[in-house]
Amino acid sequence: MSDAPLPTTLDAWLARLEAAHPVGIDLGLDRVAEVARRMGLLSRPLAGRVITVAGTNGKGSTVALLEALARAHGLATAAYTSPHLVRYNxxxxxxxxxxxxxTLMAGFAAVERARxxxxxxxxxxxxVGTLGALWAMAQTPPDLAxxxxxxxxxxxxxxVIDPDVAVVTTVAQDHAAFLGTDLEQIGREKAGILRAGRPAVLGSRQLPASVRRVAGELGASLFALGEAFGRQGEGAGWSWTGCDVGEGALSLEALPDPGLPLDNAATALQALALTGVTLEVDACRRALAEVRLPGRLQWLGQWCLDVGHNPHAAAYVADRLAARPCRGRTLALLAMLGDKDADGVIATLAPTIDAWVTASLPGERARSAEDLAGRLEGQGAAVLHRAASPAAAAAWLAARLMxxxxxxxxxxFFTVGEVLEWLAREREAAQTDTDHSGSEEAR
Structure with a gap:
């Protein structure tokens, strides 16, 4: 970044950050650790306890579940996630x-001074976003970060932050340009968040062997789904068994369906218990009933929005759609980035989709609507329309839905975020029309 005056709006800050580094993704900890050290982030605890969550799929829902569960138990929390759907905030x-x-701009400014x-x-x-968020958390350290x-x-x-509990949700192929396609190597990279002698919670029954090897090499305490903890049942009324920090047995019965993968809910319960929190069944039930996460099987009327962008995530979506049949057509609005496995996602979703509308995404990682349509037609799928953007595709579909x-x-995330914004504008316009009509009738 230049020595120009600091921006005075969040949008200006974000524009500055986007142009500041020669590449968008530059993996490595040396640079960020140096700035974190200058900011004092490595010399004092960030929070009473820290849980770090890694994985190919399920990270966002696990974080949301952890946050809801912790807050239901009276803990002060701070949660950092990425990417965002609509607002950077x-x-x-x-x-x-x-x-x-x-708050965000103060964090960015603190990073800039240290940088x-x-x-x-x-x-x-x-x-910069990560360090700024960590700085903001550290100003009033929460009970749980x-x-x-x-x-x-x-x-x-x-x-750069040492977690007290590390969670690995799932390991599948994604971000191949940066992580490769070897699941054992991807697993080793994900397991890089584990720490010696500290709990490692494994939230999938199908993780590469490399994750356990890293845990063994470090001497991390291993708590795996289906072994140290687990869940029984599907939907409302499911139950959980796990253990506390002393490995004493725990159990919770008659839990509500959070509308998110139950394996992730079970994982969140186990991770929270390992921070020393005494799980209370009423608090857990309340948290699971109230947790919400936009963009994950989020239903808004006839629209279901899910950020899934790899075959593993698509399989979960397909299963949930199949379990919720409808009398009409199931249509898909699909827009993906060029570095994602579009063919795999299409093949996974195809049995549950009657017809498709494709849309282009902007930017250097873009994939065109035409490219997606060609791949769909190559797999024998019916393509109804090709749109210039997700919002344009949504508008086209809305005019033709039964x-x-x-x-x-x-x-x-770009697809879901843009359609969420479009749906919000449509609802606002409809409400304005209703209000205007009501005003006219009242005259």
Whole structure:
């Protein structure tokens, strides 16, 4: 970044950060650790306890579940996630509330001062955002900080902070340009968040052997789904068994369906118990009943929005759609980035989709609607329309939906975020029309 005056708005800050580093993703901890050291982030505890969550899928829902469960038990919380759907502020939540612009800008300014204090250090957009969020948390240390890894684990900026409990949710292929396609190597990268002698919670029954090997090499205490903890049942009324920090047996019965993967809910319960929190069944039930996470099988009328962008995530979505049949058509609005496995996602979703609308995404990682349509037609799928953007695709679909139809919006955070904004504008316009009509009738 230049020595120009600091921006005075969040949008200006974000524009500056996007242009500050020669590449968007630059894995490694040396630069970010140096700035963190200058900021004092490595010399004092960030929070009473820290849980770091890595994985290919399920990170966001596990973080949301952890946050809801901790707050239901009366803990002060801070949660850092990425990417965001609509507003950058979504990335940092303090006691369940999105950080305001002033808090985020103060964090960015603190990073900038430290970055220049000595030999200047170049940082990526994500690295500045991570350090700024950590600084904001540290101003009033919470009882529990929950940190979501952005990419990989070992070399992700979040990993400058030592967690008290580390969670690996799932390991599958994604971000192949940075992590490769070897699941054993990907697992080793994800396991880079584990720490010697501290609990490691494994939230999938199908993790590569490399994750356990790393835990063994470090001497981390291993708590695996289906072994140290588990769940029984599906939907409302499921139960959980696990253990506390002393490995004493725990159990919770008659739990509500959180509307998120139950394996992730079970994982969150186990991770929280390992921080020393005494799980109370009423608090857990309340948290699971109230937790919400936009963009994860989020239903808004006829629209179902899910950010899944790899075959593993698509399989979960397909299963949930199949378990919820509708009388009309199931249509899909698909827009994906060019570095994602579009063919795998299409093949996984195809049995549950009657017809498709494709849309283009902007930017250097873009994949065109035409490219997606060609791949769909190559697999024998019916493509109804090709749109220039997700919002344009949503508008086209909305004009042609029958009351019994439903639409799955998927393929990318960008896709879901844009359609969420479009739906919000449509609802606002409809409400304005209703209010105006009511005013006219009252005259």
């Amino acid at each position: 979504e990335r940092l939540r303090l006691n369940g509330v999105e950080a305001d612009d002033a 220049r204090a000595g030999d200047p250090v170049s940082l990526t957009y994500f690295e 929950i940190l979501e890894v952005g990419l990989g684990g070992r070399l992700d900026a979040v990993n 009351p019994e139809d439903r639409v799955l919006v998927c393929g990318s």
